[in-house]
Amino acid sequence: MIQLRKISKSFRHLSVLKDLNLSFEEAGISAILGPNGSGKTTMIKCLLGMVLPDQGDILINEQNISRQWAYRDQISYLPQIARFPENLSVGELIRMLRSLRNRPSQEDTLIRIFGLESFMDKKLGHLSGGTRQKVNLVQAFMYDNPILILDEPTAGLDPVAVLKLKDLLNKEREKGKIILITTHLIPFVEEMADEIVFLMDGKIHFRGSPSHLIRQYETEKLETAIAQMLEKQKIVSVDVSPQVNGQSRLTPVMTS
Amino acid sequence: MKAYLFTIILIINFSQSQAANWQVCAECSCSQLSEAIEAASPGDTLTVDSGLYQEGRIIIGKSLVLRGNNYPRIDGKGESEVITITADHVSLVGFQIQNVGHSYLEDRAGIRVQKAKHFIIQNNRLINTFFGIYLEHAQYGLISHNFIEGQAIEEMSSGNAIHLWYSKHVEITDNEISGHRDGIYFEFVDNSQVRRNKSHHNLRYGLHFMFSNDDEYHQNIFRENGAGVAVMFSKKIRLTENQFIENWGRAAYGLLLKEIYDADIIDNHFEHNTLGIHVEGCSRILYKANTFLYNGWAMRVAGGCSKNEIKGNNFIDNTFDLSMNSQVGDNYFDGNYWSDYASYDLDRDGIGDVPHNPVKLFSYVVNQSPEAIMLLRSTFVDLLNFSEKVSPVFSPPGLEDQQPHIKPFSQNFKTYADDSASQDF
Amino acid sequence: MKNILRYSFFDLIRSRWTIIYGGFYLILTFALIWLSGDLLKVITSLMNITLMLVPLIALLFSSMYYYHSRDFVELLLAQPLKRTHIFIGQYWGIAISLSVSLIVGLGLPFLIFGVLGTSVLYHFFTLIGVNLMLTFIFVGLGFAGALRYENRIKGFGLGILIWLFFAVIYDGIVLLGLVVFRDYPLDHFALGASIFNPIDLSRILILLKLDISALMGYTGAVFQKFLGSTTGIIIAIAVLMLWVVFPIGRIRFLALRKDF
Numbered sequence: 053m054i055q056l057r058k059i060s061k062s063f064r065h066l067s068v069l070k071d072l073n074l075s076f077e078e079a080g081i082s083a084i085l086g087p088n089g090s091g092k093t094t095m096i097k098c099l100l101g102m103v104l105p106d107q108g109d110i111l112i113n114e115q116n117i118s119r120q121w122a123y124r125d126q127i128s129y130l131p132q133i134a135r136f137p138e139n140l141s142v143g144e145l146i147r148m149l150r151s152l153r154n155r156p157s158q159e160d161t162l163i164r165i166f167g168l169e170s171f172m173d174k175k176l177g178h179l180s181g182g183t184r185q186k187v188n189l190v191q192a193f194m195y196d197n198p199i200l201i202l203d204e205p206t207a208g209l210d211p212v213a214v215l216k217l218k219d220l221l222n223k224e225r226e227k228g229k230i231i232l233i234t235t236h237l238i239p240f241v242e243e244m245a246d247e248i249v250f251l252m253d254g255k256i257h258f259r260g261s262p263s264h265l266i267r268q269y270e271t272e273k274l275e276t277a278i279a280q281m282l283e284k285q286k287i288v289s290v291d292v293s294p295q296v297n298g299q300s301r302l303t304p305v306m307t308s
Numbered sequence: 309m310k311a312y313l314f315t316i317i318l319i320i321n322f323s324q325s326q327a328a329n330w331q332v333c334a335e336c337s338c339s340q341l342s343e344a345i346e347a348a349s350p351g352d353t354l355t356v357d358s359g360l361y362q363e364g365r366i367i368i369g370k371s372l373v374l375r376g377n378n379y380p381r382i383d384g385k386g387e388s389e390v391i392t393i394t395a396d397h398v399s400l401v402g403f404q405i406q407n408v409g410h411s412y413l414e415d416r417a418g419i420r421v422q423k424a425k426h427f428i429i430q431n432n433r434l435i436n437t438f439f440g441i442y443l444e445h446a447q448y449g450l451i452s453h454n455f456i457e458g459q460a461i462e463e464m465s466s467g468n469a470i471h472l473w474y475s476k477h478v479e480i481t482d483n484e485i486s487g488h489r490d491g492i493y494f495e496f497v498d499n500s501q502v503r504r505n506k507s508h509h510n511l512r513y514g515l516h517f518m519f520s521n522d523d524e525y526h527q528n529i530f531r532e533n534g535a536g537v538a539v540m541f542s543k544k545i546r547l548t549e550n551q552f553i554e555n556w557g558r559a560a561y562g563l564l565l566k567e568i569y570d571a572d573i574i575d576n577h578f579e580h581n582t583l584g585i586h587v588e589g590c591s592r593i594l595y596k597a598n599t600f601l602y603n604g605w606a607m608r609v610a611g612g613c614s615k616n617e618i619k620g621n622n623f624i625d626n627t628f629d630l631s632m633n634s635q636v637g638d639n640y641f642d643g644n645y646w647s648d649y650a651s652y653d654l655d656r657d658g659i660g661d662v663p664h665n666p667v668k669l670f671s672y673v674v675n676q677s678p679e680a681i682m683l684l685r686s687t688f689v690d691l692l693n694f695s696e697k698v699s700p701v702f703s704p705p706g707l708e709d710q711q712p713h714i715k716p717f718s719q720n721f722k723t724y725a726d727d728s729a730s731q732d733f
Numbered sequence: 734m735k736n737i738l739r740y741s742f743f744d745l746i747r748s749r750w751t752i753i754y755g756g757f758y759l760i761l762t763f764a765l766i767w768l769s770g771d772l773l774k775v776i777t778s779l780m781n782i783t784l785m786l787v788p789l790i791a792l793l794f795s796s797m798y799y800y801h802s803r804d805f806v807e808l809l810l811a812q813p814l815k816r817t818h819i820f821i822g823q824y825w826g827i828a829i830s831l832s833v834s835l836i837v838g839l840g841l842p843f844l845i846f847g848v849l850g851t852s853v854l855y856h857f858f859t860l861i862g863v864n865l866m867l868t869f870i871f872v873g874l875g876f877a878g879a880l881r882y883e884n885r886i887k888g889f890g891l892g893i894l895i896w897l898f899f900a901v902i903y904d905g906i907v908l909l910g911l912v913v914f915r916d917y918p919l920d921h922f923a924l925g926a927s928i929f930n931p932i933d934l935s936r937i938l939i940l941l942k943l944d945i946s947a948l949m950g951y952t953g954a955v956f957q958k959f960l961g962s963t964t965g966i967i968i969a970i971a972v973l974m975l976w977v978v979f980p981i982g983r984i985r986f987l988a989l990r991k992d993f
Contacts, residue, residue, distance in 0.1 A: 063992070100811045102993040119989075121815050129811035135804040137744040148740045152812045191808075201811075625774070673908070677915035679923035680908055682956070684940060686933065687785055688904035 053077050054099065054199065054230060059108035061094055061254075068094045069105070070254040079228040080246035081221060083235065087282065091254040092234050093132075096201055099232075100129060112199070125153060130192035132203035132234075135184075138177025142168065142187055145176060149191050159194040165216055166190060181208040189213075193220055200224060200231040206240055218244060242274040250281065257281070332380075333357035341374075341382065342366050350395075356380045356403070364388035369395050376402035379433055384408045384418075390437070392420040399428040408437040410465050417442035417471070418456075421449065429454065439467035440488065446475045451483065458487035460511050468493040469510070472500070480505060490516040491533065498522050506531070513538045514555075525550055536561040536581065543569045551577045552584070561586045562603065568593060577601070577719065583608055584626070591615050599719055600626055605671070607631075614638050622716045623647060627684065628671040632707060641666065645713040653714045664712040665703055669696035734818040734825075737809070741826020745798065751834050754790060758783075758838025766846050772853040773943070776860050779839065780939050784932055785900060787835070787864050791871035792878075792892035795827050799879035800888065810993055820880065820988040821981065828872040832865050839864070856942050863935040866973045870931050871895075873980025880987040899932050907933075924959060931976045934969055 055075040061068050068091045076082055084092045097103040098110060101117055101124065110117050117123050136145055146159050163169055166186040171179065179187070185208040192202065206214055221244055224231060235241060241248065242262050250258035258265065258281060262274050269277040330344045332354055338344040341361055344354050350371040358378040365388050368374070372395075379402060384390045386409030391400065405418040418437030421427055427449040433456075434440045440456040443449065451470060460466030469485040471493045472478060481503040485491040491507030494500070494517030502525045507514035514530035515537040517523070524546045530537050536555035539545065545568065552562030562581035565571075568590040576598045578584035584603040587593075589612035599622040600606035606626040607618075616639040623629040624647045643659070651662040670689045674680050683689050696702060745751050761782065765775045802823070809819050839861060848857050878891040907926045911919055927933040941960055959965040 097993065101816075102807065102810045104990070104992060122813055124811060125813035127811065129808065131804065131808045131811070136808075137740065137802060137805055139744045139747040140740065144740075144743070148736060149808075149812070151736050152814060673912065677911045677919065679919040680911045682923045682927045682933065682937060683904050683908055685781060685936060686904045688901050688908065690781075691901070692908075 053111075053113055055109075055111040056095070056098070057109045057111070059095075059098060059105045059110065061091075061098065061103060061105050068254050069098070072108070072254065072256070074249070074256060076230045076232065079225065079230060081225055081231045081233060081244050082247050082249055083233050083241040083245035084249050084251065085234070085241065085278070086251035086257070090251040092251050093203070094254075095251065096203065096232065096234065099201065100124065100127065126197055127199045127201060128192050128195055128197040130188055130200075130202040130205055132207070136176040136187070139175060141173050141175055142179070143172040145187065146191065146194075150194070153195060155195070157194040158196070159190055162190040162193055165220070166213060182210060182213070185209055186213060189217065189220075193224070196227075198229055200229055202231070202233045204235055205233060206235060206237050214240075238275045238278065250278075327351045327353060330354045331357070334359050345370070345372065348372055350397075364390055366391045368393045368398050368400075371395050371397035373399040374401065374403070375399075376404075376432075378402075379404040381406055384416075384437075389416045389420060390418050392422060393424050393427055394422050396425040397427070398424065399430070400432060401428065401430045402432065404433040404435060405437060406433075406435040408439070410438045410467070412465065415439050415442060415467060415471070417467070420444070421446040425449070433457075434469075437467075439471050440469040440485070441471070442468075443470075443472045443475045443478065446472070447477050449475075449478045450481075451478065452481040454483045456483060456485045456488070460488050463489050463511050466511060468516075469507070472497045476500065479503070485514075486510065490514075491530070492516070494518065494520040494523070496520060500524075501526070503527055505529075508532050510534065515539070517542065521545070524548075529553065530555070530562075532556075533560075535559055536564060536583075538564040538566070539568060540564070540566040541568075542571075545571045546574075547571070547576060548574045549576065551579070552581060553577075554580045556580075556582050558582070564588075565590050565593070572596070573598060575719070578603055578606065586610065587613055587616070589613065593617070594619070596620050597717060597719075598622070599717075600624065600629070602626065604628065605631055609633065609639070616640070617642070619643055620713075620717060621645070622719075623666070624716060628668060628674075630666040630707075631671045631675055632667055633675060641707065641709040643711045643713060644709050645716045646709065647716070649712045649714075651712075658714050660712040660714055663708040663710045665697070665700070665708050667703055667707055668693045669702050672702050734815075734822040737814070737819055737822025738825045738829070741798075741802075741823045742830050744802075745826060745830035746833060750794065750797075751830050754794075754831065755834030755838040758835060759841060762839055762842040766842050772843065772846065772848060772851065773856065776853065776856050776939075777943055780860060780936065780943075783839075783860070783864050784867070784936055787867045788871040788900060788932060789893075789896045791828075791831060791868050792875035792896050793889065794831060795824075795872040795875035796879040796885070796888045796892050798823070798827050799876055800885045807993060816988045817985050820876070820984050824873060824876050824981065824984055827876065828869045831868050831872060835864055835868060836861060856939070859939050859942055863938055866970075866977065867931060867935055870973070870976040870980065873977060873984065877980045877983040877987060880984060880991065899930055903930050904933065924956065927956075928969065928972050931973055934972060938966075938969060 056072055059069050059072040072095065086092050094103055098105050101121065112123050113126065115123055150157055166189065168186055168190065171183060176184065189205065205217060209217065221231065245262055247259065247261050248265060249256060265277045266274055269280045271277050271280065328349065330338060330348050330352055332338045332341055332344045338347065341356060341363055345366065345368060348354060348370065353373040353375060356374065356376045358380050360381045360383060362383045362385055364384040368391065381404045382390050384407050386407045390405045390408060400419065408416050408418055417439035418434040418441065419429055420442045423445040425447045427446065429441060429451045431453045434454060435457055436459055441451055456469040458466065458469065466489040468490040469488040469492065470480060470483065474496045476498050478497065478500040480492065483505045485505060485507045486509045488510050489512050491510045491514040492502060492505065497520040499522045504527045506529045508531040510533045512534050513536065514533035518540045519542060521543045527549045529551045531553040533555055534557065537552060555562055560582045562578040562584045564586045566588045569592055571593045573593060574596045578598065579601045580603065582604045584600045584606040586608045588610040591614050593616045595618045597620050601624045603626045605628045606623050608631045610633045614637045618641045621644045623644060629646060629648060646664050646666060649660055649664045651660045653660050655661065670693050762779065765778050766772065769775055806819065810816065843857055848854055874895050875892045878895065879888040882888040882891060911923065927937050937956065937960065960969060
């Protein structure tokens with residue numbers, strides 16, 4: 053369970069997150085969307101303790117994470133740009149990351165899934181972008197953690213690998229995990245996401261299922277809906293109060 | 309040569325007077341040295357067996373030959389002088405003279421020669437004598453192969469190993485001297501020679517001489533003396549093939565030259581001294597074929613120097629080769645080897661095509677503020693020296709070696725460093 | 734921390750730059766020994782080169798490494814690790830890998846030419862020891878500088894500025910002071926000034942063994958008494974240690990407060 057309470061963050065004079073309240077309590081895939089500079093990355097980095105909020109508290113499994121580090125054992129993270137130490141081999145990288153947590157992991161299965169067996173002794177600096185992203189996926193999925201945070205997971209992947217990724221995500225969802233994904237690939241969101249969290253100017257602009265968004269904008273496709281939302285951005289805001297069980301997870305609120 | 313000459317003269321004298329031989333030992337009829345001297349006639353020989361003779365104030369007032377067998381020990385018991393020679397033609401050979409004891413009031417000595425001529429002091433050991441051998445108004449003497457070891461701790465309460473005052477024609481050779489205030493001390497000593505002595509670990513100077521003219525110093529080794537060697541207020545001297553080694557300290561010199569006129573300093577070796585040669589007020593001096601190796605300053609010229617020639621010397625790996633406090637005057641540097649010289653010899657005649665300026669800007673700075681030495685070899689100082697070399701501002705004009713040698717000159721004698729293993733210092 | 738250290742070390746020790754760095758010293762030292770044959774002279778020449786180069790390379794190399802591993806650090810930050818462990822671990826990784834290059838590059842030729850058992854051994858150890866300290870000091874300063882400035886132009890600029898200051902400007906200021914105030918007793922000022930610049934202190938520690946005659950002659954009284962004594966050497970080493978500790982503290986401080 054993730055709770056962000058009144059989180060504010062500004063870099064120098066640029067205010068990125070403004071009094072953000074947000075929580076992820078139920079299992080499922082949440083797509084964090086928003087235009088560039090909307091605060092997606094900052095929010096994720098706050099969760100991981102990379103960015104220290106100016107104000108507010110973040111609770112993960114009821115524990116305040118401020119200046120803590122052990123909680124990150126509960127989180128699997130896939131960073132956006134998969135640039136690894138060039139002179140280490142794939143195997144060494146995996147071993148090194150495994151040595152940091154020192155508990156059972158399933159990298160072997162993942163290596164097989166992504167067909168990386170022959171790359172284990174290759175240096176990371178010599179790999180193509182797509183292969184590096186596969187390595188990235190291996191390290192992100194190798195632990196059985198209740199929280200997954202994936203930053204642009206499809207970047208550089210070939211269609212086959214994307215399929216395998218979707219498979220993996222479905223399995224993880226079934227295990228009851230909270231999965232946060234940022235991506236620009238709207239079809240991927242449409243297919244995979246249980247809900248969309250749309251950030252703009254450091255605030256939540258919309259939160260709800262993809263189908264709800266489509267319905268709200270009376271279009272056929274999610275892409276069009278999002279485009280329309282961006283155009284009419286002043287109109288809609290979202291109440292993030294505890295969600296009601298069942299089908300109506302969303303409570304869009306009209307602001308005057 | 310002179311030693312043999314003296315001996316021959318003595319032998320002739322003795323043979324003329326039908327010399328007697330006296331034996332001195334504990335069981336002999338003469339058990340005391342002074343008794344035997346009393347009894348003997350001029351020209352006699354006294355043979356002294358080994359043993360301890362606790363006698364001080366022995367005065368040799370006759371022409372006698374005193375010979376020790378296996379170093380009989382004549383002990384002053386720390387109270388008095390031991391032997392005083394007042395007569396001409398005295399030989400003192402093979403004794404150990406010990407424990408004179410220091411005094412602040414009088415210059416006590418192990419062996420004193422007073423207004424005597426034609427003496428030989430040879431092959432003696434002087435241990436813990438305040439002054440070792442003390443000559444006053446002495447002439448035509450030989451002091452050779454003596455071993456003189458003192459235990460000087462501070463300058464005020466220590467004496468000199470070989471001390472000459474108002475003497476002439478004395479030859480000092482092959483002695484080994486240590487642990488005194490000055491190793492060899494000359495004041496008003498003319499026409500004398502100092503050869504092949506080793507003077508080391510003395511508190512002040514290994515060799516100290518003043519107001520002494522027409523003297524020669526050859527093949528001596530002066531090592532690790534408190535202040536090195538000082539030569540002052542003298543004329544017409546020759547120093548050749550001496551070694552000045554490891555004299556360290558704020559005021560330590562391999563060789564200090566002050567107010568010297570008409571001297572030759574040739575073929576000497578200066579190694580690991582704070583200052584190789586410090587020159588002050590000296591004129592008409594020829595420095596030739598000397599080697600300066602690993603010194604702080606090879607030469608420092610303080611002022612009032614003129615008509616000096618510095619030719620054909622080796623300046624190798626000194627921190628500073630030269631420092632000049634004054635105007636260059638008419639002193640010439642010519643045809644030396646400088647290990648710092650970094651230029652070319654296109655015509656391959658062994659002489660660099662560009663003149664060498666041996667004074668670095670930094671050495672000038674260090675003269676002004678000595679503490680700046682802490683920046684020695686720093687990048688900043690290197691830049692400073694480089695910029696000075698490229699466009700000289702401080703370098704006194706005319707101070708250039710017009711014919712710097714490309715290769716070092718070979719030295720024509722063995723240095724201490726070469727055969728240190730064979731010398732038991 | 735050990736994990737991070739190990740990974741940084743193995744990453745770096747195989748990097749082209751570390752190998753070039755070590756190879757440069759190796760060739761340089763071999764060439765110098767070959768040309769002069771006098772190990773003591775080689776040490777003097779090496780001193781002149783290393784006292785310039787070691788701090789500069791340490792500064793630039795550590796900044797470069799920081800910026801280069803910036804993305805991977807994000808992954809590390811997401812792991813259950815203390816922030817300080819990540820950065821201090823990387824610091825040791827860089828410092829140790831540069832040290833290994835240095836030891837191999839300088840040490841191997843000396844070993845091959847038989848430094849062991851000669852009187853130069855002590856000078857050799859001083860040279861190596863001092864350069865290792867400089868490596869640890871300036872890797873720290875460079876890394877802290879890079880951590881401070883996300884903009885790599887600023888980070889590298891700071892590194893070069895630090896180097897210029899310690900290698901050149903500092904000495905210029907000290908020399909100016911010594912010349913301007915030459916009528917006052919400056920022994921202690923000179924001693925103090927030299928102790929607080931690690932490059933100066935390193936140079937003097939080596940020079941005390943090499944150009945001992947010149948140094949003893951002049952400020953000798955103070956320098957030799959101080960740095961020639963066991964207490965002095967201990968204080969000198971302690972000061973160098975402080976210079977290592979200071980940037981590490983700075984890295985800790987910045988690491989705990991920085992947003993990534």
